[in-house]
Amino acid sequence: MVEPGAPAIRTRGLRKTYRSFTLRQVVAVEGLDLEVPVGGVHAFLGPNGAGKTTTIRMLLGLVRPDAGTIQVLGHDLPGGLEAAVTRVGAVVEQPKFFPTFSGRRNLALLARGAGVDERRVDEVLEHVGLSERARDRFRTYSLGMKQRLAVAATLLKDPELVIFDEPTNGLDPAGIHDVRATMRSLAEQGRTVLVSSHVLAEVEQVADTVSIVVRGRLVADGRVADLVGSRATSSVRVGVAEPGPAADALVACGWTVVRDGEHLLVDGPGDASEVARALAAARIYPRELVPVRADLEQVFLELTGGPREGHPREAGARGARPGPAVGAGVDA
Ligand SMILES: Nc1ncnc2c1ncn2[C@@H]1O[C@H](COP(=O)(O)OP(=O)(O)OP(=O)(O)O)[C@@H](O)[C@H]1O
Numbered sequence: 001m002v003e004p005g006a007p008a009i010r011t012r013g014l015r016k017t018y019r020s021f022t023l024r025q026v027v028a029v030e031g032l033d034l035e036v037p038v039g040g041v042h043a044f045l046g047p048n049g050a051g052k053t054t055t056i057r058m059l060l061g062l063v064r065p066d067a068g069t070i071q072v073l074g075h076d077l078p079g080g081l082e083a084a085v086t087r088v089g090a091v092v093e094q095p096k097f098f099p100t101f102s103g104r105r106n107l108a109l110l111a112r113g114a115g116v117d118e119r120r121v122d123e124v125l126e127h128v129g130l131s132e133r134a135r136d137r138f139r140t141y142s143l144g145m146k147q148r149l150a151v152a153a154t155l156l157k158d159p160e161l162v163i164f165d166e167p168t169n170g171l172d173p174a175g176i177h178d179v180r181a182t183m184r185s186l187a188e189q190g191r192t193v194l195v196s197s198h199v200l201a202e203v204e205q206v207a208d209t210v211s212i213v214v215r216g217r218l219v220a221d222g223r224v225a226d227l228v229g230s231r232a233t234s235s236v237r238v239g240v241a242e243p244g245p246a247a248d249a250l251v252a253c254g255w256t257v258v259r260d261g262e263h264l265l266v267d268g269p270g271d272a273s274e275v276a277r278a279l280a281a282a283r284i285y286p287r288e289l290v291p292v293r294a295d296l297e298q299v300f301l302e303l304t305g306g307p308r309e310g311h312p313r314e315a316g317a318r319g320a321r322p323g324p325a326v327g328a329g330v331d332a
Contacts (some may be wrong), residue, residue, distance in 0.1 A: 006074055008161050008192040009036035009059060014068035016054050016216075028054040030216035032068070036194055036209075041187045043207035043224070044196040047304055051216035052196040053092075056165050060090055073161055089154030090163040091147070099139035103130055103149045106138055107156065116156045124152040128182055144175025151182055162186055164195040168202050180206045200300050212303055219303045227299055236275045238264040239288030249282035250275065265292070 014032040017025050029051040036042045046052050057063040059072055061081040070077040075084040097106045107121045125134045128148040133141065141149065147167060154162060164183065168176045183193050183206050197203045203210075204224060211221040220227060239262060240246040247257045247264055255268035269275050272289050279286055 006038075006071075007035045008038045008073055009034060009194065010071045011035075011055070011059075012069045014055065014058065014070065015066045016051070016058060016063060017066055028216055029058070029065075032213065032216060033218055034211055035221065036192065036211075038192055039187065039190055040208035041183050041193040041195060041203075041206050043203040043210040044194055044213070045198065045200060045203065045210055045300060046196075046213035047198055049215075050198075050213045052198075052213060053165055054216075055213075056090075056092060056163055056194075056196060059163065060088070060092070061085065086157065087159055088161045088163065089157065089159035090165075091150050091154055091167055092163070092165045097138045097146070097149065100137055102135045103138055103141065103145075103152075104134040106149065107153060110153055111156050114157060120156055120158075124155040127155060127185070128152045129178065142172075142175065144171050144178050147171065147175065147179055148182060151179075155186075159191065161192045161194065164193070166196055166198070168197070168199065176202055212300060214304050220299070235265050235267045235292045236269060236272045237288070237290045237292050238266060238275060238279070238286050240264065240279070240284060240286045242284070245282065246279060246284045246286070249278055249284060253278050263288075 011032055011034040014029055014034070015027075016029040017027050020026050032051070032055060034044075034055065044052055044055070054063060058065050059070060059077075061077060064078075072080075072084040073087050075081070077084065097103075098109075101109075104121060104125060107125065108118055111118050111121050122131070122134075125131050128151050130145060130148055130152060133145060138146070138149070151162075164179075167179050167183075171179065180202070183195060186193050187208070195203055195207070207224050209222065210224050210227060212219050238246065238250075241262070243259055243262055243264055247259060250257050250264065250266050253269070255266050257267075258265045266275055269278075272291050276286070276289055
């Protein structure tokens, strides 16, 4: 057991540098303080190259840090590595399964090797929703099923902490959905799940808490709901019969307005009632006025330095499809 109140993972001042091919020093992780609470799904987010995989490899004792401390389930690494890893399951890369053996037979072999009762094999297959296909050959599985078999393999030893590194890479929407559901159900059983990703939309729906890293440093952490509520600005979606005059009235208030057909997306007002007042003053009465909650992606873009150029989905207020800009300080 982790001592009450202690996190499942705690790192302090973690640092790792590599030498590149040209002997240039690459700082992968720089003074990282990561804290993952016990229970629930914790998303470890960052753009490509932010140092997520390196951190996970340090947590699993696969890479040696240059500096800093690591505690996993209350065990100090590297001394407590053995005690820690027996309580941790990790899905870090495509595991090697025998292609011509069934999923069940592959797991039975792993169970035997790990000294785990073979009855557990059927439990874990059931858990990841593979019971019906358990006797089919591994090579006939879809990518999502292969990924679920990998999760099942890590569950054989009944780990308290399950770590996924980019688990949805290469999966189709159905596969992504399945992996997400598996993570959620692991958390509901009281386990701690750490999942790294650079695809925010995929983890936002499943994560309770989050740490965001950029260039090896922590830039934000906390509950997803708190982070979204505190960091990103919200906007208001307005439906009006005559968007033109309405946009003029709203822009005159100093707000940013993006037009999307008969809707306007307004950034800047404190809440929807300010928009209603401004429109009423111009004798315009909207048929729809909806606050648009900011999402984790918006927070992420704010923290990681903004959108990639020329990518409309990331280039402005969420909720507005790119539309003609109609106001000063327009965001399209
Ligand atoms: N073995 C290595 N040798 C040299 N540089 C490395 C090595 N492994 C990682 N790096 C570099 O360290 C930095 C962090 O890489 P890392 O794979 O940890 O990031 P990441 O956040 O997992 O990225 P991604 O989302 O693309 O998987 C990158 O600049 C990467 O090129």
